[in-house]
Amino acid sequence: MSLTLAERQAISAAARWYAALQSGVATDAERAAWNAWLVADPVHLQAWQRMTAVAEQMASVPGAVAAPALRGLERSRRQVLRSVMILVPAASLGWLSWRSDTPQQLFADFRTTVGERRQFQLADGSSLWLNTDSAVNVRYDGSQRLLDLLQGEILISTAPDAAQRPFKIHTRHGEVLALGTRFIVRTHEQNAEVAVIEKAVEVRTASAGAAIRVEAGQRLDFNKRSSGAVQRSDASVGAWQQGSIIAVERPLAELLADLSRYRRGVLRCDPQIARMKVSGAFPVDDTDLALTALESGLSLRVTRFSRYWVHVSAAAVSH
Amino acid sequence: MSANDASLHTAVNDLYCEHHGWLNRWLRQRLGNAFDAADLTQDTFVRVLKARSALEIREPRPYLSRIANGLLIDLFRRRSLEQSYLQALAAMPEALQPSPEEQAIMLQALVEIDRLLQGLGPKVKQVLILSQFDGLSYPQIAAQLGISLRSVNKHMAKAMEHCCLMQIQMQLA
Numbered sequence: 001m002s003l004t005l006a007e008r009q010a011i012s013a014a015a016r017w018y019a020a021l022q023s024g025v026a027t028d029a030e031r032a033a034w035n036a037w038l039v040a041d042p043v044h045l046q047a048w049q050r051m052t053a054v055a056e057q058m059a060s061v062p063g064a065v066a067a068p069a070l071r072g073l074e075r076s077r078r079q080v081l082r083s084v085m086i087l088v089p090a091a092s093l094g095w096l097s098w099r100s101d102t103p104q105q106l107f108a109d110f111r112t113t114v115g116e117r118r119q120f121q122l123a124d125g126s127s128l129w130l131n132t133d134s135a136v137n138v139r140y141d142g143s144q145r146l147l148d149l150l151q152g153e154i155l156i157s158t159a160p161d162a163a164q165r166p167f168k169i170h171t172r173h174g175e176v177l178a179l180g181t182r183f184i185v186r187t188h189e190q191n192a193e194v195a196v197i198e199k200a201v202e203v204r205t206a207s208a209g210a211a212i213r214v215e216a217g218q219r220l221d222f223n224k225r226s227s228g229a230v231q232r233s234d235a236s237v238g239a240w241q242q243g244s245i246i247a248v249e250r251p252l253a254e255l256l257a258d259l260s261r262y263r264r265g266v267l268r269c270d271p272q273i274a275r276m277k278v279s280g281a282f283p284v285d286d287t288d289l290a291l292t293a294l295e296s297g298l299s300l301r302v303t304r305f306s307r308y309w310v311h312v313s314a315a316a317v318s319h
Numbered sequence: 320m321s322a323n324d325a326s327l328h329t330a331v332n333d334l335y336c337e338h339h340g341w342l343n344r345w346l347r348q349r350l351g352n353a354f355d356a357a358d359l360t361q362d363t364f365v366r367v368l369k370a371r372s373a374l375e376i377r378e379p380r381p382y383l384s385r386i387a388n389g390l391l392i393d394l395f396r397r398r399s400l401e402q403s404y405l406q407a408l409a410a411m412p413e414a415l416q417p418s419p420e421e422q423a424i425m426l427q428a429l430v431e432i433d434r435l436l437q438g439l440g441p442k443v444k445q446v447l448i449l450s451q452f453d454g455l456s457y458p459q460i461a462a463q464l465g466i467s468l469r470s471v472n473k474h475m476a477k478a479m480e481h482c483c484l485m486q487i488q489m490q491l492a
Contacts, residue, residue, distance in 0.1 A: 003487070015480035019472050024456030047483075054435065054482045058451045060428045065407045067452035069429055070436065071445075072403030242409055244402055281402050288351030293395055295349075296388075304348070 010047035013037065018051045072281060111135040112152070115262045115285070117240065125159035126167065131186075131240050132262050132284070146170060153186035155197075155241055173223045174205040183214075184238050195219040195237045203227065245282045245290075252276040252294075256312060263287045265308025273300065273314050330373035334383075335364050342383055349391060359394065363387045400433055401426060434489065435482040446471055447478035 003011070017034045020026055038044055058066075112118050112130040120128045123140055130136065134152020145167045147154070158167045158178045167178040169185045173192040176185055181199035186192065194203055196218055202211040206224040214220045219233035239246045247255050253274035260267040262284045278298065282290035291310065295302045303311040339360055347356035363386050367373055376382050404426055408416065417425060436444055445464065449455045450471075455463070457471045464471075 011483050012476075012480055015483060016476040018479050019475035022450060022457075022475060023468075023472060025458065050483050050487065051479060054479065054486050055451070057428075057435070057486065058432055058482075061425050061432065063452040063454055064411065065404065065425065066429060066432065067448055068407040068410065069400065069404040070433060070448055070452065072406060239406070242406060244406070246406075281399060281406065283398070283402065286351065289395070289398065292349050292351070292391075293399070296392065296395070 006043050007047065010041070010043045011050065013044070014047040014051045017048070018055070109137045114264050115287075117243070117284075124161050124165075127157040127159075129155040129241055131155070140165075144168060149185055149187050149192075151187065153184065153240075155182070155184045155238055157182045172206065174203060174227075177202040177204070177211070181216075191221055191223040193219060193221045195233045197238055239281075240284055243283060243285050245284055247279055247282065249277045249279055252278050252298075252312075255282070259284070259287050259290055265306075266310065268309075268311045270311070270313035273312070327368075327371060327373055330376075331364065331368050334367065334373060334376070334379055338379055338383055339364070341380075342387060345384060346387055346391065350394075355394065359387060359390050362390050366390070396433070397430060400430060404429055431489075435485045436478075437485065439478055439481055442466075443474045443478050443481075446474040447482075450475055 017037065020030055021034060038048055110118075110120055110128065110130055112132060112134050114133045116130075116132060118130050120130070122128055122138065122145075124145060126145070128136065128147070131153035134154060135150040136154060137148040137150065139146040139148060142163075142165075144165050145161065147156070147168070148170045154169070156167075156169065156178065158181055160180065161167070169176040169178070171185065171187040171192045173187065176183070176194050179200045179202065181201060182197040183201050184195045184197070186194075194201060194214055196214050196216050198216050200213055200215045202213050203220055203222055204211050205222050205227055209226070212220060212222075212227055212230065214230055217233060218230050219237065220230050221228040245255070245258050247258075251274060253269045255278050256267055256269045259282060276298065278294070280293065280297075282293065284290075291302050291312070294300050294312070299315045301313050301315045303313065305311065342363060343356055343360045346359050347353055350356050350359070363383060366386050367376075367383070408422070436447070439447065442464075446460055449460045449463065450457070457468055457475075460471050461468050
């Protein structure tokens with residue numbers, strides 16, 4: 001079945017009327033004119049009922065949920081699936097990651113393997129999430145609650161302590177003191193970073209400079225001797241807790257480096273496309289799916305030499 | 320079953336025997352898991368059967384992979400919608416979090432809404448979302464997007480017409 005011309009035209013008109021009446025600034029004259037149109041022809045009425053059916057369907061999900069969901073999708077799809085991309089001439093960014101499987105701290109109290117994320121409840125009621133490939137020792141005593149972050153990334157949600165012991169995260173680059181809060185600490189070879197989601201923390205570098213206060217919505221990089229400036233952090237911080245990496249206009253090489261934290265083996269990015277800007281939400285529990293999305297959306301070629309050896313390059317252009 | 324139907328079924332059956340092996344492997348490579356690949360392989364042949372065009376297929380491989388690719392993209396759309404939906408939920412206060420049953424119903428409703436919106440230009444879609452889901456008035460939308468009131472109005476009419484035609488099409492399918 002297809003629509004008759006009259007039906008098709010009535011739908012166009014109904015859509016225009018609907019748009020006019022939705023404006024929030026429609027006049028009485030407009031409403032009267034719409035009413036006249038509506039009763040002039042049964043086909044108009046039918047078209048209008050169709051329009052309201054569409055509006056009803058849209059109203060079936062609360063706007064507060066639907067709007068960000070549809071919009072988030074729009075962003076990821078526009079850039080990931082509809083292959084809108086910006087190619088910038090190459091810089092050399094060759095080997096993204098080389099994961100040798102030599103776990104630093106096999107005997108840590110809490111640890112996760114590559115690709116694993118886990119949540120633990122600590123003795124005082126605080127919550128501890130370990131991101132992929134991370135290790136933590138817990139040292140609680142009468143005077144303090146201390147976590148030793150040996151490797152990787154953690155998210156802490158502290159609970160108030162009856163004995164009012166301070167809550168600290170120790171890394172080899174410095175110490176983070178929690179001020180009743182929710183925050184993320186990640187340690188690297190050369191530096192560490194902290195990002196605060198709620199309340200605030202204080203950071204003291206290992207060489208014991210002055211304490212630096214980092215508030216909710218801010219992040220800070222630091223190493224043994226010094227710290228960078230306190231910066232605004234973006235919405236993507238801590239998305240791993242919900243199982244995704246959120247990228248907004250991120251260079252492809254960075255995104256792949258981030259994805260490679262969640263998978264074993266080598267994920268290599270062709271330097272030619274390292275700076276291509278990508279946006280989207282990518283699942284960390286299924287990095288192959290993320291690669292598939294990049295492949296189909298950005299016309300990339302993902303070559304799998306083996307499960308542990310993946311090469312991402314630009315697809316060959318066909319003429 | 321008419322003679323026509325019988326030969327159609329035979330044709331699909333032959334296609335299936337000859338091609339489901341590589342198609343399954345092809346999908347598995349892209350999906351990285353056997354379950355989804357098996358499902359999509361099956362769905363691909365169901366599509367072929369429904370399209371009733373099995374008798375006219377000259378080049379089965381490109382034909383089948385084109386259908387399978389469409390299904391693959393559908394699956395990914397659904398997954399990525401699910402993900403942005405869960406993120407949107409996570410941002411809501413706990414007291415307002417819907418039950419798991421309500422969540423499943425809402426997700427399905429969202430998938431259907433998303434289907435109505437398929438094919439809209441980015442600007443038009445943006446206007447529609449701001450109006451219908453964020454509840455903004457046209458002057459607010461115009462200010463936020465830096466476009467004229469007239470454009471907002473035009474985009475809205477276009478979006479509603481498109482969604483209405485999509486809804487009719489889906490009801491017929």
